[in-house]
Amino acid sequence: MSSETAIPRSVAARIPLRAPRSLRERLVGVVLLVCAACSVITTLGIVLVLIVETTAFFREVSFRQFFGDIQWTPLFAKKHFGIWALVSGTVLTSAIAILTAVPLGLMAAAYLSEFANERIRRLLKPSMEILAGIPTVVYGYFALTFMTPLLQKFIPSLAGFNALSPGLVMGIMIFPTVASLSEDAMYAVPTSLREAAYALGATRLATTFRVVMPSAFSGIGASVILGVSRAIGETMIVAIAAGQQPRFTFDPRVPVETMTAYIVQVSLGDTPTGTLEYRTIFAVGMVLFVFTLALNVVAHRLRQGVLKDSVQ
Amino acid sequence: MDSNTPKKQGGSLGESQSNRGASWAEKTFLAICYAALGLPLLLLVVLIVDVVIDGWPRLNWAFLTNYPSRKPEMAGILPALVGSAYLMLLTAAIAIPLGVGAAIYLEEYTRPSRITSLIELNISNLAGVPSIIYGLLGLELFVRAMQWGRSVVAGAATLALLLLPAVIMTAREALRTVPHSLREACYALGADRWQTIWRVVLPMSLPGILTGVILSLARAIGETAPLVMIGALTYVAFLPNSLKSPFTALPIQIFNWVSRPQAGFHTNAAAGIIVLLALMLALNGAAIWLRVRLQRRMDW
Amino acid sequence: MEPALKIPDKGSPKPELKRRPDGSDPADDPAAPQIKMFAKSLRAWFGPAEALRGITLPIRKNCVTAIIGPSGCGKSTFVRCLNRMHEVVPLARVEGEVYLDAENIYGPSINPIAVRKRIGMVFQKANPFPTMSIRQNVLAGLSLQGLRCRAPEELVENALRKAALWDEVKDILDRSGVSLSGGQQQRLCIARALALEPEVLLMDEPCSALDPIATAKIEDLIHELRESYTVVIVTHNMQQAARVADFTAFFYLGELIEYGKTETIFKTPQDPRTEAYITGRFG
Numbered sequence: 038m039s040s041e042t043a044i045p046r047s048v049a050a051r052i053p054l055r056a057p058r059s060l061r062e063r064l065v066g067v068v069l070l071v072c073a074a075c076s077v078i079t080t081l082g083i084v085l086v087l088i089v090e091t092t093a094f095f096r097e098v099s100f101r102q103f104f105g106d107i108q109w110t111p112l113f114a115k116k117h118f119g120i121w122a123l124v125s126g127t128v129l130t131s132a133i134a135i136l137t138a139v140p141l142g143l144m145a146a147a148y149l150s151e152f153a154n155e156r157i158r159r160l161l162k163p164s165m166e167i168l169a170g171i172p173t174v175v176y177g178y179f180a181l182t183f184m185t186p187l188l189q190k191f192i193p194s195l196a197g198f199n200a201l202s203p204g205l206v207m208g209i210m211i212f213p214t215v216a217s218l219s220e221d222a223m224y225a226v227p228t229s230l231r232e233a234a235y236a237l238g239a240t241r242l243a244t245t246f247r248v249v250m251p252s253a254f255s256g257i258g259a260s261v262i263l264g265v266s267r268a269i270g271e272t273m274i275v276a277i278a279a280g281q282q283p284r285f286t287f288d289p290r291v292p293v294e295t296m297t298a299y300i301v302q303v304s305l306g307d308t309p310t311g312t313l314e315y316r317t318i319f320a321v322g323m324v325l326f327v328f329t330l331a332l333n334v335v336a337h338r339l340r341q342g343v344l345k346d347s348v349q
Numbered sequence: 350m351d352s353n354t355p356k357k358q359g360g361s362l363g364e365s366q367s368n369r370g371a372s373w374a375e376k377t378f379l380a381i382c383y384a385a386l387g388l389p390l391l392l393l394v395v396l397i398v399d400v401v402i403d404g405w406p407r408l409n410w411a412f413l414t415n416y417p418s419r420k421p422e423m424a425g426i427l428p429a430l431v432g433s434a435y436l437m438l439l440t441a442a443i444a445i446p447l448g449v450g451a452a453i454y455l456e457e458y459t460r461p462s463r464i465t466s467l468i469e470l471n472i473s474n475l476a477g478v479p480s481i482i483y484g485l486l487g488l489e490l491f492v493r494a495m496q497w498g499r500s501v502v503a504g505a506a507t508l509a510l511l512l513l514p515a516v517i518m519t520a521r522e523a524l525r526t527v528p529h530s531l532r533e534a535c536y537a538l539g540a541d542r543w544q545t546i547w548r549v550v551l552p553m554s555l556p557g558i559l560t561g562v563i564l565s566l567a568r569a570i571g572e573t574a575p576l577v578m579i580g581a582l583t584y585v586a587f588l589p590n591s592l593k594s595p596f597t598a599l600p601i602q603i604f605n606w607v608s609r610p611q612a613g614f615h616t617n618a619a620a621g622i623i624v625l626l627a628l629m630l631a632l633n634g635a636a637i638w639l640r641v642r643l644q645r646r647m648d649w
Numbered sequence: 650m651e652p653a654l655k656i657p658d659k660g661s662p663k664p665e666l667k668r669r670p671d672g673s674d675p676a677d678d679p680a681a682p683q684i685k686m687f688a689k690s691l692r693a694w695f696g697p698a699e700a701l702r703g704i705t706l707p708i709r710k711n712c713v714t715a716i717i718g719p720s721g722c723g724k725s726t727f728v729r730c731l732n733r734m735h736e737v738v739p740l741a742r743v744e745g746e747v748y749l750d751a752e753n754i755y756g757p758s759i760n761p762i763a764v765r766k767r768i769g770m771v772f773q774k775a776n777p778f779p780t781m782s783i784r785q786n787v788l789a790g791l792s793l794q795g796l797r798c799r800a801p802e803e804l805v806e807n808a809l810r811k812a813a814l815w816d817e818v819k820d821i822l823d824r825s826g827v828s829l830s831g832g833q834q835q836r837l838c839i840a841r842a843l844a845l846e847p848e849v850l851l852m853d854e855p856c857s858a859l860d861p862i863a864t865a866k867i868e869d870l871i872h873e874l875r876e877s878y879t880v881v882i883v884t885h886n887m888q889q890a891a892r893v894a895d896f897t898a899f900f901y902l903g904e905l906i907e908y909g910k911t912e913t914i915f916k917t918p919q920d921p922r923t924e925a926y927i928t929g930r931f932g
Contacts, residue, residue: 054752054767056760065543069458072450076472076517079510083482086489144385152379161386168393170629172571174600175622178607179396182403182615212389242375263477270479272574277607297481297574304484304578310493322485326478333477337470460739530776534838536737538790538845539766548793552780 087326090319097313103320107285109294111317112303118317120324122283126293127325130204130275131268133289137208138264142215143250143257149216150223151245162220165213173210177277180206185278198280198292207274211264218263222256223249259339266332270325272297296321397626404619412620416586417602421613426621428585429602432501433628435589436576436598437566439505440512445562447509448516455517456524457546476514483511484578492579499580502592507575512565519561523554556643560636567632571625573600599625685710685879686731686849691745693726693735700726702903703745708849713871713880715894715911717887719926723903724883725773728851731881732768733761749849766794769847773854775834777826777841784822786837790845804844812840813870832863839870843878850874852882856889868893887927891915899923 095103098118106119145165149158185202189195195202226249234244250257280292281302294302300318308314415425451468459465487507497503527550535545551558576598584605585597599621606618686708693701700723708714708731716724729735730743733754746753754764777786787805791798798804805822809815814836818829826837835855842850852871856864871893874880884890890897891911898908899920907914907923918924 054749054754054759054763056763057758059541059762062541062543066454066458069450069454072447073454073468075447075510076451076475076513077468079486079513080471080475082490083478083486086486087482090489141385141389144382148379148382148386152382164390165386168389170568171393171396172573172600172625172629174571174573174604174607175396175400175625178603178615178618178622179399181607182619183396183399209389209392240372240375242372242378266477270481272479272481273604276574277604297479300481300485301574301577304488304580319485322482326482329477329479329482330474333474336477337473528776530772530774531778533734533737533772534776534778534841535789535793536762537732537734537765537770537772538793538841539762540790540793541762544793544795548789549778549780 083326087319087323090316091323094313094316094320097316098320109283109299111314112306119285120321122285123294123296123299123321124324125285125287126200126275126279126283126298127269127295129200129287129289129293130207130279130295131265133201133204134207134211134268134271135261135265137205138212138215138268139261141208142212142260142264143219145212145216146219146223146257147245147250149220151241151249162217165216168209169211169213171210173271173273174277176206176210177203177274180274180278192290195290196280196292198278198282199290200279200293201289203274203278204289206278207268207271210271210274211267214267215260215264218260219253219257222253222260225256226252255339255342259336262332262336262339266329266336269332270297270329272301276301296325300325400619400622400626403616404621404623407616407620408623412617413624417584421606421611421617424606424614424617426599426602426624428588429597429599429621430624431588432581432585432596433570433599435501435596436505436508437570439502439592440508440569441562441566443506443509444512444516444565448513448562449520449558451513451517452520452524453546453551456521457550458542472514472517476518479574480511480572481574481578483507484575486510487575487579498593499582499595500593501589501596503579504576504581504596504598507579508569508572511572511575512569515565515568516562519565520554520558523557523561524550526557527553556640559643560640563632563636563639567629567636570628570632571600573604576601577604599628682709682712684708685750686881687748688727688731689746689748691727691730691747692743693723693730694742695726695738696740700903701730704900704905706898706905706908708879708881709896710879711875711877712895713875713882713893715890715897716881716883716900717885717890717897717926718900718906720885721902722900724900725853727900728770728853728881728883731849731851732765732770734765734770736761766845767847768849768851769842769845770851771835771838771842771853771855773857775831775838775858777829777834777837779825779827781826782823783818783826783829783837786826787840787844789841808840808844809837811843811870811874812836813866813873814840830863832859832866835859835863835867836870839867843874847878849879849881852880854883854885857885864889887915899926901926 102118103120106117107121107125108117108119109122110117145161149161153161180203184206185195185197185199188202188205192201230248230252231244234248239247275295276298279295279298281294281298282292283294283299284291286293299321303314303318412425413430414427415423416427417429418424455465455468484507487503487510491497491503491506492499495503497506531549531553532545535549540548581601582595582597585595587594589596603618603621603625606614606621609615684707688704688706688708691701691704691706692699702723704723704727706727716727718724726735731747733743735741735743743755746755748754749764749767753759754761777783778789781789784801784805785792787808788798788801791804806815806819809818814833817833818824818837821828826834829837835858839850839852839855856867859867868889871880871882875895882890882893894911896909897911897914899906899914899918899922901922907918907920914923915927918927
């Protein structure tokens, strides 16, 4: 027995093995579970808020008025609730953004994954991330005060507020999302597939387009869908540069209003809570939420598929 | 491009053939690729140069310390700066405990189960919800139901919920970098789970967690839409003095100025953007500095 | 003798501490030392894979017991079961009984944390806490358990002396634990375990990552530790087992093949597999 130590052996030996699990351990577990549950509560909160207010909205406005009209004038005396006017604005700006971001993003991804060396890759990927980190209100300023005047030199009929300029800027904003996720998917394609193609005499270019890109299809698809989802939910760029005139059009030169811009417009005004006008933003928000959620779920499924494939 | 340097997968195999005769098709393709990468980066440069040219002349001490004004040349961003600072501190105070707690729960406290995979799925879905939807939640939950009004705390709570998925994800990654052997050493010394986490795992993952949180805050400082929703004011001639006081924030002030037709306010917006970008840059720099410093202390 | 020999509840058999447990203990003789721990039909799994297939083995007090066997034979799993560390790994499962003195540590209402306070462990790879100084590392067990110590300096010195590290680190106690060499780190981990005054010390291949000089130091240390502790050491190095152990158990494919006094096992092994292993024909 060691009698010279600060803790005599007898103390250690007396530690009862049957000591109950400490209360603190259980308490901490509960507190941490509550923290983790906060994210679930947030989701439930969002869904609940949207459902409650949207239900109240549809008590006064019929589905037919909502889905069967192409005019959106809830803030005017003669009210129309045709959501398609806002949806067309969203679809138009998002389509322009996607048409900008996807070709650029895929080319960039192909280059970084298949042609660039490691040094260039490590330099360029973070630089692209800067683009995704710029606040959207800054992009909005850029679209309104730089891009639109620039484009007007080439397209004289372009209005001061239009869908084209914010669409293009939004494309630049989501370019890193598309490029980075596509690059991940292409980079993950097994080398053996490339070897097989080279063994058949294929060039690097042909291998990239015929072998790598098809193999990474679901990952690339997921990146595009996430890009679309971000474009649809993007608010400040379109609120600043696309205008506030809901209209059912696919002309990129004229002012339009997106779903997000409408929500901003109403909340900037002095709309009293509890009125029909106030509830419109929740109805629009519901449409927006359903759209983006559906896209995110599809993208998630596609990426899960990628993971499963790469395990095999 | 230099295809002589050694590289990882894929392309490396084709090097010999591509070196000898990179076809014109491949050269064209590469040219397009450079354009695809260069164009967005060029636009980034143009954006920054454009903003600096527009806003630099307006940027002076008075601009930083003045209250907003009807006259663009008199207007300043003091309430917006102070409001953003309040907002960031409060957001961090809410988001860090919740996010790190959730990360610890998922990484350390529980074993994979249906509940944890539900929470994980939920977090990844939340990360994709547009920020303006969080604004709707904040408006109903914090401003109306909790009756916090259009206040700093309502704004911070909304931003905290918005940041939560990102904070949870980075904190989980940081926790995963702590070697399992250290947890075992701790358990073998008779420590329980919380002692292991508090005394060993958290101190070691602190650099990663802090870096991630600061990077998230750097993003949050530019968030505009949710704050517009919960009703941050655009004309505030006072500084926030309590949790419940009305406020404005830098991006809101910029948005307000951009939305005005007068060119003078656009200049103000550009100057405000310079300040905002500088703040973000400073936060990013702080994150990198912190990571390097704390890591060095740890490696010894 | 331990003062409180409690009989485990609900008919689970009390281990026959002095007698041959099930005939598999040829080392038993009236002069053999008292049994400190006793594993009975111990089975362990990683998910669906069975790592231990029913081990019955005594651990004798104030002796060094070596566990040898080819890699993957379950020897590490076995010692991890002795202080309930096996279950820290996700999907790991244990069945059977392990007695510490007279109490089944897998019995109902046993707190594994209390078990680990009485049974110390040293791991294959030295794992001092990087965020703590050498001094804090030695005191880690106490501070982690929230215990206050009357004379911390004395405790640190004693533990480091017992781990034969004191002379090398007495002037740099405030440096980080990971600034030491590999062998010193491992001895620091031993000191950390000894500072808690455990009754049993489990060592899972403590020398596998060390050079011969560091290994020799730790082996000398184990010799001395036997005076006041019960030691179980897992090793893949048969010479080491022969040098340090009083008793040796040979594991193969999750089963205990042979157990006995070290010299008996190495000189006159009963089982052909033991003989094949110690003569270097496999493993």
